[in-house]
Amino acid sequence: MAPKVLMVAEKPSIALSIATALSGGRMSTRRGSTDVHQFEGKFRGFLVEYRVTSVIGHVFSIDFPPKYQNWELTDPMDLFDAPTIKSESNPKAHIRRHLHQEARGCGHLILWLDCDREGENICYEVLECSGFLETEGKKIYRARFSSVTEKDILKAMDNLAAPNKDEALAVDARQEIDLKVGVAFTRFQTRFFQGRYGNLDSRIISYGPCQTPTLGFCVQRHLQITTFKPEKFWSLNAYIFKDGYELQLDWDRNKVFDFDVAVMFQKLVTDDGILKISNLSKKEETKTRPCGLNTVNLLKVASSSLGFGPQMTMQLAERLYTQGFISYPRTESTAYPSSFDFRSVLDAQLNNPLWGDLVRSLLANGFHKPRSGSDAGDHPPITPMRSANEDMLGNDAWKLYQYVCQHFIGTVCPDCKHIRTKVEFACGGEIFYCVGQQVTAKGFTSIMPWLAISEKKLPSFSKGDRIKIPKVDIYEGNTSPPDYLSESDLISLMEKNGIGTDASISVHINNICERNYVQVTSGRRLTPTALGTTLIRGYQCIDPDLCLPEIRSFIEQQITFIAKGEADHSRVVEHCLQQFAQKYSYFVKQIENMDALFEAQFSSLAQSGRLLSKCGKCTRYMKYIPNQPTRLYCVTCEEVYYLPQNGTIKLYKELTCPLDSFELLLFSMAGPDAKSFPLCPYCYNSPPFEGIETLFGSLKLGDSKKLGKGAGMPCFLCPHPTCRHSMITQGVCACPECNGTLILDPVSAPKWRLYCNMCNCIIFLPEGAHRISTTDKKCSECDSTIIEVDFNKKSTPLKDGATLHIGCILCDELLHSLVEMKHGKSFFKRRGGRGRGRRRGRGRGRGKNDDPKMSFRDF
DNA sequence: GCAAGGTC
Incomplete structure (x- = not known):
């Protein structure tokens, strides 16, 4: 049998491209957690069976062990030293099992993860799942590729290397630092401020090394606006008449901030009265065609021109990508690989009614290669793939697709050329000027009309001409504050400062919106809320580092030491966490300073x-x-x-x-x-019980999630994880002792207890009761209300849906006769020896029954 | 309930 070679890519689409390229399209595909493509081929001179499959991004994600999940019982400070665990990011996808199964019988593993640090980290996740590290004699290779073209894939196969552990460890470090810092600060400030003020309407007050500086940018602009003091300025507007129309000239000094000075200049100019053309320049200028489209630029254009938020843009782009209309939408690169086939991309657009003609002429008359951009080594720029029309995509997706097409066609069009004419006029020692524009070649602006140069014609002038000035006005204006940051501005700032990645920028912006730190206002501008502003002002007065973009670059710089093999992983993590723990502890000590700002901003609960x-x-x-x-x-x-x-x-x-x-x-x-x-x-606010024996075994804190299916619905009322309070339809009936009201003890599950609010009588119900309701039947003996108890199937020998009707809680003998089940069998054994005249005890005392199941009071 | 990073 041919030896087997397993190949693993980062996403299904790449696995498909690799398999197609290496098999020449002759492979069979098996469905699984992710598809597995199989074919035979040569590997290092031998005939082998290839299996190509993929993960779906990271296999694992990092978190704290259950012990640290309880907000009430964990001091956030302890999180800095806490252990961390990795668990499957998407357990339902069963990627771990999938890789383990596919690796069986394979002697070689080729890692085709994306060629960045995250990809390197996923390599080791794959290695862990496949068991390749533990088994001797198995060969591990890393394919390094810059695109998934056939040429690049074959080249990578000829140059297989080893995965880089240092880069993978750098990512592990980042994950641990981000988790510990983010969660510690978030829990502390949430618990400190939550519920402290009446009109503070946010459930989680989060902190993160990406989201907080992102908010910082928005608040910084807000503070610039609110602290802005307008200043008066004056400028000179000179007008001339030439060739029959009036032309306004701009003043070389633009503006002055002293009125008397403006008047002086006005006098100098009017005293002279004649403008002499001192300079006349005419030159051809070029507006260059764009380079390839990357994610950040797509997000910026979509926000500023299409009115789509980053989150929505990414969703639309994702859909267009999975349907095959555009290439992979998460990329940093603006440069195409040298081997890129522009012709076939253009071919696909030939039939488009809007730009088909332009594409045809580009193909016939030759097209340009896009302006060289930067190649981040990840994915090619975002490019249209299949042709589409509005009906196929729907309105919004069509708009985005249309932009991707227009941009792509723009990149292969000629540059735009225009002639810029500048005429300078001298008068009384002052210089005025006017500028004309004439487009000589529209170039790419014909497909991207919003970037077109606006034409401006000038009358003809010659150097040395003298023109009389009919009037020189003084214009008075006020300086104005900048506007709020647009989403597009914010994306630029994030990119410039290394906050987030192409895939996560939209998430951070969405986060600060969802947490109610900023609001998107008209023109997709981001206006900070009182909460957002107060938080940032708080950090600024306690420790400004906390909201500066440098907090991210610091982490990046530290983990780069690991990636380059210059520093030990655990020492770097320890060093970083130590610094952040110090910052955390100082922040906690100084929180009153931040609280003072909150107090000024929000109303107290008493008000x-x-x-x-x-x-x-x-x-x-x-x-x-x-x-x-x-x-x-x-x-x-x-x-x-x-x-x-x-x-x-x-x-x-x-x-x-x-x-x-x-x-x-x-x-x-x-x-x-x-x-x-x-x-x-x-x-409802009482702390949950720990170590209690329940139907589901001994209960630990944080177990409520684990109870899962079959455990019934968790309680909405109390924090007790097994409480089934929510299922109670009516929890009260008359007390048989005093006719007071019996109320269910809200925290007594699974041993339900009834309390009487008059005589403090306590009545225990059989264990496993999970729904209790009153009936309209009355006890013939003492006229008490008869109550009905449902049992959970797990907790009793009864069949599903069985119902136990309980008679009067006080009169034991009636209990027996009233027992019945919906399925016809009796729950209680019929026994003698019980009857009238038995002790009618109350409260918690354990009765001396033959069968402990017989009495409510025995539980 | 919490971070940021992959991907769907």
């Missing part, structure tokens, strides 16, 4: 909200703060009680919680089939 329900501690009414996060604030106790979000809240039957005397509330979820449930604000 906001309306009175809603009574506090169980001081019995006074607490305030309901409707701004997110919605919460109650007790002005007397100065305590905050968070409420479930995204719904409405009102008093619940004026009942109080038996555990803490807080008034119960009724929460109704939003939406058409909104559910409602009662809750106690105090219990």
Whole structure:
């Protein structure tokens, strides 16, 4: 059997290109987590079976172990020294399993990951999954390629190298530093400010080495605008009449800031009264055609000309790419590889009704190669692939596609040529001028008309001409502040300062919008909110480094030492984290300074909200703060009680919680089939239990997510992960002892307890009860309400959907006779010896029954 | 619930 060679690319499309190039299109494709292309071919002189597949970006992502996931119990400072774990980024895709399976039986592995640091890091993720590192005799190769053309792929196959561990480690370092710094600061400031002010409407107050400097740019501009002091200025406008029309001349000094000086110059000019043409220049200028389109430029144009935000642009571009209309949309490069086939790209556009003619003439008369740009070694510039029309793509995607086409055609068009004429006039020692423009060759501007040169004709002048000045006006103006940063300006700043990458710039901008730090206003300009501004001003007064772009470049520079093999990975990480931990600790100490700014900006809880329900501690009414996060604030106790979000809240039957005397509330979820449930604000905010034995084993903190399917719905009411409170339809009935109201203990699951709010009687229900409701039946013995209990299938020997009807909680003997199941079988064994006259105990005491399952009180 | 980076 032929030896097997496995090849792994970063994304399915590259795997396909590689397989097609190496097999000449003669391969078979197997579906899997990602497609596997198989074919036979030569490798180092031997006939082998190739398998080409891919990952989908990073296989793993980094996080903290579960122990550190609880915000309440983890000091963010400890995160700097915490261990980290890597888990599959997308467990559902089963990439790890896929690679492991495909690697079986393969003696050679060729890594075709993108040729950048991230790609190098993914190489080692692939190595880990494939088991290639552990097995002796298996060969690992790294293909280095700058494009996925057949030529480049074959060249890479002839020059296989080894993966670069240092570059991979540099990425590991960045991941760990970003995680620890971001999460520590985010948790601290979120917990500090969250709920502290009434009109502070953000649930998460995040911090990150990319998003925060991005916000910093927007706020910096905002501060320039708000602190701007307009200044008066004056300028001279000279007018002449020539060839029958009036022409305004510009003043060489542009403007002066002293009115008397302006008047003096005006006098000098009017006293002279004659303009002499002192200089006349005429030269041909070139406006060069564009170079290839990269992601950043696409985002800028889409925002400024098409009105699409970066997030939307990337979504549209992604769709156009997966449908084969454009090439890969995440690229830094503006230069095409030398072997690029421009002709076939143009061929695909021949039938376009808008630019087909232009393309035809370019193909017939020869076209230019694009202006040389920069080759980042990642992917070629964004280029149209298949031809399309508006009906195929839909309005927005069509606009973006159209731009990509126009830009591409522009890159292969001639440059635009124009003649610029400048006439200079001297008068009274001052110089005035006017400029004319005449286009001689439209070049690429015919397909990109928004870049066209506007023509301006001038009358004919000759050097030495003397012209009488009819009037010289003084124009008075005010200097004006700059406008808010446009998205396009911000993208430029981010690119210039190395914030984010082609793939992540849009995410950072989206982040600061979603976190309510900035708002997109007309013309896609970014206006910081009070929260955004206050945060940045806060960093500026505690530690300005925290919001400067240098914080990113510092990390990049440090990890570059690792990538170049100049420094040890763990020492660099340790050094960086030590510095950030120091910054963190200083920030925590100084947070009061930031809080002072918040206090000035936001209203205190005592000033906001309306009175809603009574506090169980001081019995006074607490305030309901409707701004997110919605919460109650007790002005007397100065305590905050968070409420479930995204719904409405009102008093619940004026009942109080038996555990803490807080008034119960009724929460109704939003939406058409909104559910409602009662809750106690105090219990809802109580810390969760740890180590409790549940239906699902011993429970640890942070386990609630793991319970997953089959565990039923988690509780909306309390933080207890196994509480099934949300499923209770009616949790109250009459107490058999005193006819008071029985209320479910909100934190007692899975052992439901009923409390009586009058006599403090406690009644335990059988374990596993997960839904409790009152019925309209009455106990014949004592006239108490009969309640109904549903059991979870996991917790009882009952069949699915079984229901246990329980009789009167007090009168034991009735219990037996009332037991029935929906599926016809009895849950309780029929036994003798129980009957009237048994002890009618109350409370927690364990009864002496033959069968412990028999009595509620035995649980 | 938190970062930034891949990719879909």
